Amino acid sequence: MAQHDAQMTGAEILLKALVDQGVEVIFGYPGGVVLPIYDELFKQNRLRHILVRHEQAAVHAAEGYARSTGRVGCVLVTSGPGATNTITGLTDALMDSVPLVCITGQVPTHLIGNDAFQEADIVGITRPCTKHNYLVKKPDDLARTVHEAFHVAKSGRPGPVVIDLPKDVITGRGEYQPPSRMKTKYKPQVKGDLKAIEKAVEMIAAAKKPIFYVGGGVVNSGVAACQLLTQLVRMTGYPCTQTLMGLGAFPASDPLSVGMLGMHGTYEANLAMHGADLIINVGARFDDRITGRLKDFAPNAKKIHIDIDPSSINKNVMVDHAVVGDCAHILEDMIKVWKAKQCRPHEKALKEWWAIIDGWRGRNCLHYENSNKIIKPQYAIQRLYELTKYKNPYITTEVGQHQMWAAQHFKFEQPCHWMTSGGLGTMGYGLPAAMGVQVAHPNALVIDIAGESSIQMNIQEMATLCQHRLPVKVFILNNQYMGMVRQWQELIHGGRYAESHMEHHPDFVKLADAFGAVGLRATKPGEVDDVIKEMISVDRPVIVDVRTDASENCFPMIMPGMAHNEMVLGPEENVKVEPGSDEGGMVLV
């Protein structure tokens, strides 16, 4: 009898394990098989539950929470459709290396495989879109599994982990195990090999046209890693470019920053990559949006790759030297070695290199023709930046032109303030992600920079914002088109705008009102500042409908399948690209 008293139900074990893992917030949606868990949630007040309107949004919200805090995001959904609705979010988190633990309900073990009501093979479905997943078969295994899931989610290259919980495991009784009793064989390499680090430092010191190319891995490694990176870059005086995911890892205002690189990166960043004799990749993965045509990627550069995930090394680009480990540790060691060896950059060469880069900078590639009649989207973002920067806001985005303009024109001085869907490119990411950020930072200014098409993919979450009093600001650049699709159709598909124009949009101001939020609109350039100021002053969720130039394209651009030195700087350049053209056996996308 005494032993029986020491035991707890699966639901109790789960919540205790979550609390012991430091979880404070769960994003979720109840349903049949997880009701016993919700019953336990009802009886306690240590875990806060944010009730979303769609399970996909729960995962994106947990992503926003995780990326703005550096902690593990937590999701709870029911079996079947509840679980299948999380797939996009899980895949997004996997691509962008966001640590999540997603708990899904499952039908009782004796019904698994019987096509029971609300049954789906979630362990099977999520196998390729999670870092790892578990099906818990008995309550005694539950606590250990939860602890290991958190360990796996946040160790090494972070990622989403699913725990599938059959109803009989939730209701059955078992013994609780504290985190200290967890044994795991999963121990990724964290410290970098010192010899490899010394060689990297030697290569860095010897370079004449170097560039730091930094990605989301530095942000994932933590604020300390970003500070170490900044220290190292400043010690060398070398230029530093950031990927979409790496924005904020190095201060945008620092003169050593040459901005973002890649398809819509700056002229100076891409040409510096192309002309470099050494690329120092810290926590980035030579993604195809970064490299352009691989054959002509950085033809004269030696490449150093620092990454915690060995499978990222030599995946797309063969590198000359690799250091595997957590970049915080590696950067710390690199700084030590640099100091100990009294390394000095090659002063004369570096001066010449900067002169060339400054020449590229002089092209002012982010320039656009402003108008006093119609709101240019770039202008709207610039004003948003200027009028909100004193509040150090958190910015999320959806996916498309507005995302690229935000990346180009919003300047990030700190990590963890920029949340965007990079790898998967998920329209509908920004609003729920902003929700998660606002939960983590209740007093901060959180803005979702959105397009009118993307926002409609998860617009239902406005209700969640209102219910939980989360004053997220949705800043819609409304150009009546799926802008990036329209841009590609204009530039690559002969101006045939197949299905990129939505004939009908909701009235976003009335829509905001219907949800119980505040709706604002700007249709002329002169109104932009006023709506932004009003947006900031309102302590409620706000939708701002900014009517922008429908024909504006996002430049500069490396056309699909082209190389860094073949950038298109603006509409005045005649662009000719064949759709799906074939080069060296590779279809260009």
Place this chain on the structure above:
Amino acid sequence: MSNEQDIERHTIAVLVANEAGVLARVIGLFSGRGYNIESLTVAETDTKENLSRITIVTSGTKMIVEQIKNQLRRLVPIYKVADLTTDGPHVSRELALVKVASSGEKRVESLRIADIFRANVIDSTNESFVFEVVGATEKVDAFIKLMEPLGLVDVSRTGVAAIARGANPL
């Protein structure tokens, strides 16, 4: 000199936790990322530690094979990945059960060839034999090819099991 683009065949030994779904993870990795599997063998090899050993024969460029190993190492229940082809000399064997149905001279000839290959007859009827042949993949291939004109009707192969030469464990 080997070219970066040359397709190489590698035998990879993988030590995994013997739990449900591990094989699906490995196979899913190969199909999801478009890698080749030429042969795959799996069985529990360590009952104390509850470990299984998977032997995979795969092919690809140097870069791809390197990717395959690193992607495998990323899977949580995978404890060890070794490339037997590059790590040193190794031996590999495959077992095949080969059913041949024939009569007269063909039946006698199949027995003669089995003798040369040191294949055993493990089932016999008046119309058929089942041969058990063990050896390197090439030997098994050759045996099956020779049986084709002699009434080959069915083949079951285990896939490759491989192990490094010398005293050291994986």
